[in-house]
Amino acid sequence: MKRRRIKRVMLLNPPNIVWKGKDRKRVDLPIGLAYLSSVLQMEKFDVMGIDTLLDGFDEEHEAQDGRVRFGLSDEQIKQRIQEFRPDVVGISSMFSKSFTLAVHMCRLAKEVDPDIVTVMGGNHASTLPEQSLRRSEGMLDYVVIGEGEFTTGLLFRAISKGYDLNKIHGIAFLDDNGNAVINPPLEPIYNVDILPWPDRDMFNILEYSRIAKPHGDDLMNTPYTTFLSSRGCPFKCNFCAAHNVHGRNYRPRDPDDVLDELEFLVEQYGVREIHWEDDNLTYDRDRAMAIFNGMIERKLNLSWCTPNGIAFYTLDREMIERMRESGCYAVWAAVETGDMESLKRIGKPTTMQAFRDFIPMFKEQGITVKGTFLYGFPWETRKHMENTFRFAQELDLDYVVFYIATPLPGTELWDLSLDKYPELASPDFDWEKLQFGLSNMEVNGISKEEIQQMRKKYWLKVNWNLDEDQEAPDGK
Ligand code: B12
Ligand code: SF4
Numbered sequence: 001m002k003r004r005r006i007k008r009v010m011l012l013n014p015p016n017i018v019w020k021g022k023d024r025k026r027v028d029l030p031i032g033l034a035y036l037s038s039v040l041q042m043e044k045f046d047v048m049g050i051d052t053l054l055d056g057f058d059e060e061h062e063a064q065d066g067r068v069r070f071g072l073s074d075e076q077i078k079q080r081i082q083e084f085r086p087d088v089v090g091i092s093s094m095f096s097k098s099f100t101l102a103v104h105m106c107r108l109a110k111e112v113d114p115d116i117v118t119v120m121g122g123n124h125a126s127t128l129p130e131q132s133l134r135r136s137e138g139m140l141d142y143v144v145i146g147e148g149e150f151t152t153g154l155l156f157r158a159i160s161k162g163y164d165l166n167k168i169h170g171i172a173f174l175d176d177n178g179n180a181v182i183n184p185p186l187e188p189i190y191n192v193d194i195l196p197w198p199d200r201d202m203f204n205i206l207e208y209s210r211i212a213k214p215h216g217d218d219l220m221n222t223p224y225t226t227f228l229s230s231r232g233c234p235f236k237c238n239f240c241a242a243h244n245v246h247g248r249n250y251r252p253r254d255p256d257d258v259l260d261e262l263e264f265l266v267e268q269y270g271v272r273e274i275h276w277e278d279d280n281l282t283y284d285r286d287r288a289m290a291i292f293n294g295m296i297e298r299k300l301n302l303s304w305c306t307p308n309g310i311a312f313y314t315l316d317r318e319m320i321e322r323m324r325e326s327g328c329y330a331v332w333a334a335v336e337t338g339d340m341e342s343l344k345r346i347g348k349p350t351t352m353q354a355f356r357d358f359i360p361m362f363k364e365q366g367i368t369v370k371g372t373f374l375y376g377f378p379w380e381t382r383k384h385m386e387n388t389f390r391f392a393q394e395l396d397l398d399y400v401v402f403y404i405a406t407p408l409p410g411t412e413l414w415d416l417s418l419d420k421y422p423e424l425a426s427p428d429f430d431w432e433k434l435q436f437g438l439s440n441m442e443v444n445g446i447s448k449e450e451i452q453q454m455r456k457k458y459w460l461k462v463n464w465n466l467d468e469d470q471e472a473p474d475g476k
Pocket of ligand 1: 016017026027028029030031032033035036089090091092093094095096097098119120121122123124144146147148149152215216226228239240241242245246277279308408409434435436437
């Protein structure tokens with residue numbers, strides 16, 4: 001591998017492709033890149049962060065099949081690269097569906113200057129490092145596997161000094177003979193309190209509130225920002241890919257550090273609302289209560305919601321009351337399924353009763369409760385799916401979203417889906433298909449088209465009691 005001095009690092013959140021008129025465009029601060037930015041700056045790299053989605057939110061460029069790409073254009077991205085003249089461009093490849101665009105970002109960097117080193121991290125690249133390298137056809141130089149905070153600076157110093165890259169844990173690359181080198185991963189960051197707070201300045205924190213298109217669609221007060229009080233989730237739901245980066249250890253932050261960061265956000269930026277993106281905010285009851293109590297005691301006066309869902313099986317009345325008192329106004333319930341067999345098979349440690357019990361308690365407190373459901377698992381028959389739609393109807397949710405079970409790489413669902421969806425294993429599989437709104441496989445005699453159609457049918461029916469040929473209310 002060529003030695004190259006690395007000083008200037010550009011971190012880039014790639015654009016996105018959506019179906020015009022069907023998909024919602026969203027943008028939130030890329031908190032993983034913001035953490036990287038903090039650490040790399042502490043390590044004395046010159047860092048520039050670009051969220052192409054934020055900076056080009058209103059720009060739409062035609063993509064194929066009625067889809068549009070939004071975010072900065074190729075020319076604008078190249079211009080930003082030219083202006084900053086980075087030694088490295090680091091790209092987030094968080095979602096499988098955006099992998100192709102992430103590779104395209106590497107290509108743009110190499111077009112500006114073939115000597116720019118390209119690095120990718122994030123859930124998709126971490127899960128499939130070799131395939132990511134090979135499919136980039138020389139555009140991607142390195143993959144950082146797992147959490148990037150400690151590996152990335154090590155990699156950059158090793159490239160600068162010509163050290164043996166085989167010794168750097170948590171990276172992957174193709175050697176001079178084209179062989180894949182996948183080094184063992186670095187241990188997860190067990191003590192997440194040693195991390196600096198994410199660099200929200202780098203990603204222009206206040207701009208996200210101006211655009212106001214957050215994950216989960218709830219927004220009561222601005223400025224708002226996304227927040228992580230923990231990493232990892234100990235459970236093994238068979239459709240979930242979070243562990244590919246964050247492992248299965250629950251790694252909570254100290255409540256005092258969480259509260260200090262919240263206070264800083266209030267004082268520094270006038271933040272008035274928090275969107276928790278934790279995988280399991282309330283897993284440790286005492287810790288969660290300490291955070292909620294602290295928010296009250298410190299009079300932070302924040303409103304908050306949980307776009308990434310909340311684990312209902314961890315709740316109780318006292319906690320829900322404390323949530324409200326500390327500013328909670330909306331939660332998403334990850335109900336997943338209304339079928340007992342499916343619940344068992346997905347491995348989520350919840351009960352259907354927990355939703356029956358706690359949804360009314362949230363509503364008593366004036367908290368909005370929305371629910372997400374998954375159907376179309378490879379073992380499911382019409383009966384399983386109907387149970388799910390019925391359960392969605394039974395629960396008194398304020399809004400319901402149905403997702404189609406999607407085999408993400410590195411999940412058990414992926415393995416279970418291979419015989420129904422062999423295309424998944426193809427080396428040139430179109431990753432863009434892996435999104436929760438798209439039906440990809442026929443399941444036990446139910447065609448892809450019908451599975452797709454059910455989504456619209458029950459979305460209209462459960463939310464507004466409308467028929468399939470009717471239109472959802474404006475803006476939905
Ligand atoms: C927030 C979030 C979103 C937000 C993202 C907005 C934002 N800017 O934050 C939104 C709402 C847009 C979103 C949407 C979707 N999401 Co989402 N999302 C998440 C969630 C809950 C948190 C991400 C996060 O902030 N993690 C915390 C940070 C610290 O970790 P991180 O991002 O992984 O970053 C670290 C490393 O990956 C690495 N790293 C990351 N980038 C880079 C870049 C470089 C250069 C380097 C060196 C390292 C590096 O270092 C970082 C620090 O340690 C994750 C679950 C999870 N636990 O990660 C799912 C997750 C990423 N989402 C997922 C999916 C599937 C989706 C959707 C495709 C679902 C759908 N509706 O179809 C959509 C697609 C969006 C789209 N582009 O169209 C999957 C991805 C799996 C996959 N292979 O695709 C996840 C893992 C959920 C899951 N439980 O399975 N999501
Ligand atoms: S509880 Fe949530 S984050 Fe944890 S494994 Fe299940 S789906 Fe993933």
